[in-house]
Amino acid sequence: QNVRVKILATGGTIAGAGASSTRAAYKAGELPIDQLLSAVPDIHKVAKVTGEQIASIGSQDMSIDIWLKIAKRINEIFKNNEADAIVITHGTDTQEETSYFLRLTVKSDKPVVLTGSMRPATAISADGPKNLYDAVVVAASPKSAGRGVLVSMNEMVFSGRDVTKSNSTSTSTFQSADFGPIGLVYDGMVEYYRKTERLTGTSAPWDIDKITKLPRVDIAYMYADAPATAVNAFVKAKVDGIIFAGVGNGNMNKANLDALAAAAKSGIIVCRDSRTYSGRVTLHDEVDDDKYGFIVSDDLNAQKSRILLMLALTVTKDRSKLQEFFFTY
Numbered sequence: 001q002n003v004r005v006k007i008l009a010t011g012g013t014i015a016g017a018g019a020s021s022t023r024a025a026y027k028a029g030e031l032p033i034d035q036l037l038s039a040v041p042d043i044h045k046v047a048k049v050t051g052e053q054i055a056s057i058g059s060q061d062m063s064i065d066i067w068l069k070i071a072k073r074i075n076e077i078f079k080n081n082e083a084d085a086i087v088i089t090h091g092t093d094t095q096e097e098t099s100y101f102l103r104l105t106v107k108s109d110k111p112v113v114l115t116g117s118m119r120p121a122t123a124i125s126a127d128g129p130k131n132l133y134d135a136v137v138v139a140a141s142p143k144s145a146g147r148g149v150l151v152s153m154n155e156m157v158f159s160g161r162d163v164t165k166s167n168s169t170s171t172s173t174f175q176s177a178d179f180g181p182i183g184l185v186y187d188g189m190v191e192y193y194r195k196t197e198r199l200t201g202t203s204a205p206w207d208i209d210k211i212t213k214l215p216r217v218d219i220a221y222m223y224a225d226a227p228a229t230a231v232n233a234f235v236k237a238k239v240d241g242i243i244f245a246g247v248g249n250g251n252m253n254k255a256n257l258d259a260l261a262a263a264a265k266s267g268i269i270v271c272r273d274s275r276t277y278s279g280r281v282t283l284h285d286e287v288d289d290d291k292y293g294f295i296v297s298d299d300l301n302a303q304k305s306r307i308l309l310m311l312a313l314t315v316t317k318d319r320s321k322l323q324e325f326f327f328t329y
């Protein structure tokens, strides 16, 4: 095989080791990439696979600094023609954030595929080796090019844009509630069934290679009788943007509406999102967005909206332009 697949390892359960094969308790991120690869010798029949350790963390510790490092490294690998495709091993907790961040910042149509596992390497029926093998199959396939950054888990391929971790422990945790998987992996082959329309980093106006720091965007959450304490604390911390995970179609009570309206008036970008698991947040539904100066997230969940807003704020502070980004990416 002459397709060159570079694996960038960041840690997660796929690199997790537990005390025994039957106990779920373990520590994430311990095993180096070479050890993960040695569990799947057949992987070298699929492609010319090499590994590179970027981090060794549980993905709850993923940071903007590491995101910048991964995105810049990927752009460099493709620019220098060091590989034809990339697989990233990653903890599952924030994998959906990293997949969207990279979708928006990688400047190549070549395949970039994230994977991970729910069971540590030491467990019975560990899902890591199979997921790693499948991810290399996906990355090595010419069919995977031009689809944006992908997530390959549990024999399904998702767009890095709309995939989300839907279950705290199940091996079928990765889902896209509105759109489902875009492809399926089986028997060492991948087949695709749909494309994601939204734009990727290849046409984005921000240049991640020149960015060293991102604007600060935080997330507040709505629930019955929620006080505005969180929103007010973010305003006090001088954030650049607030994603508000409202109820239903991005709704909030009066306490939070007043606080968010004041935040927007002071120049903070306020984006209405939803704590629901699926669907869109639409302009001018129950909330008069023009009156309060809010924008809406469309179908992105709060953690993904935060990423788009951080990147978009590096190029503009204009509300209508920012809103347009949410309908484009």
Ligand SMILES: NC(=O)CC[C@H](N)C(=O)O
Pocket: 011, 012, 013, 014, 028, 057, 058, 059, 060, 090, 091, 092, 093, 094, 116, 117, 118, 119
């Ligand atoms: N299944 C997992 O990967 C979870 C382990 C850890 N919390 C992480 O996200 O890296």
